[in-house]
Amino acid sequence: MNDFLKASLPFWSKLTQNEQQLLIDTLQIHKYDRGTILYHDGSECAGVEIIKSGRARVYISSKDGKEITLYRILANEVCMMSAACMIKNINFGISIETEADSEIAIIPRNIYQKLNDENMFVKNFTLEMVAEKFSDVIWLLEQFVFSNMGQRLSCELISQSELCESKILNITHEKIAVDLGTAREVVTRLLKQFQTDNLVSLSRGKIEILDDTALRKMSKW
Amino acid sequence: MNDFLKASLPFWSKLTQNEQQLLIDTLQIHKYDRGTILYHDGSECAGVEIIKSGRARVYISSKDGKEITLYRILANEVCMMSAACMIKNINFGISIETEADSEIAIIPRNIYQKLNDENMFVKNFTLEMVAEKFSDVIWLLEQFVFSNMGQRLSCELISQSELCESKILNITHEKIAVDLGTAREVVTRLLKQFQTDNLVSLSRGKIEILDDTALRKMSKW
DNA sequence: TTCTTTCAGTGACAATGTCACGTATGGTAT
């Protein structure tokens, strides 16, 4: 039962017996279908979420429906946004949705808060997670400000390929566009170019990576 | 002497007598001219910096010299980047420069680390500061991804006006461009437009805001 | 099959970024 807690929470072994039991007793586990919105800009956060299985996407969106993906949360990872937002009720203006059918454990807000206040290791963990994601977002901003679309697209293809551990990506231009915060047409145009350059091979809902060396080189300019 | 510590460090009154004394004893105070680079991407951080007087700009830059400002640190504010980077040696890829002649106090790295480990309030403060700046950066990213230049420029003019508490900004198009992460020509073009719309009045190195209501409305779209 | 939905392709145009200049302004040296 608590194997995944050990795997997800580096501070697990530093908790007292009581703290561990408290966690186990209050932990809620939910299943969500792919595409469920776990958290939407401005709503209350229920607690700290741990992805037992599946995957989630953290993103920001504008009123007119544009989006950009900040980062993803994979199995056994903790959603620190929920951790952070409860600390000082800072509203980050972000949203989170599942990208696959997912099983998610929730540590209730007040429980995590208690652990965070009592236990140094928990607080350390919280800080490190926030700092790490902060670092991720700054990297993203860098990409956005300093790189051209070709670089960003090749980078996206590589990381999508790593995500699904395959050179064949079952993904639409639309999804890529949302990840990158651009328009589908732009993605289509560039992918077309990539295809004539023999970097990828395209078909409906599918992109096959032919030359990942070249893409990698490109993405790092 | 330690008045500014009280003002800058919310946890000051929660420190023990010994801790306070330790801080005072090890505190280093330096003066820097306007334009000094306090921290550059990848260098070691000396410690936690507190701006006693003056102002600093936190930014990221690319190899080919493009920049974008993340946020500013004003008098009596603490540079939490240095705080964060020492926690886990996360490299944020940022740089910091003074924007005015500044007096800066530095809490040595190991001292802050010690306080942070020992004292719950210090750790809380660190976390809150990181979360707050994180929130700022996400806001910036939102602006960058979802807003057009007109909106971002009007927003910049408003915030510059608030910074110097005047409707007359002594600032060049170049500086504004660097803040916004765009090119000077783009700023020049738009300012020209703003001028013909009677929003601002331009002269060399100076921008006078004529209609801040309109600018404000614009910046919030 | 036919219908329908989703995905992709395309041309025209707008906004922004880049480049290569030219021009204006204010300070400094003589």
Place this chain on the structure above:
DNA sequence: ATACCATACGTGACATTGTCACTGAAAGAA
């Protein structure tokens, strides 16, 4: 004052990216 110089600004041409309004193509449902 005059000439000179550095810095700031203006501008046109063009490249890249974003937006819009479509059309066409593929895959699943009726």
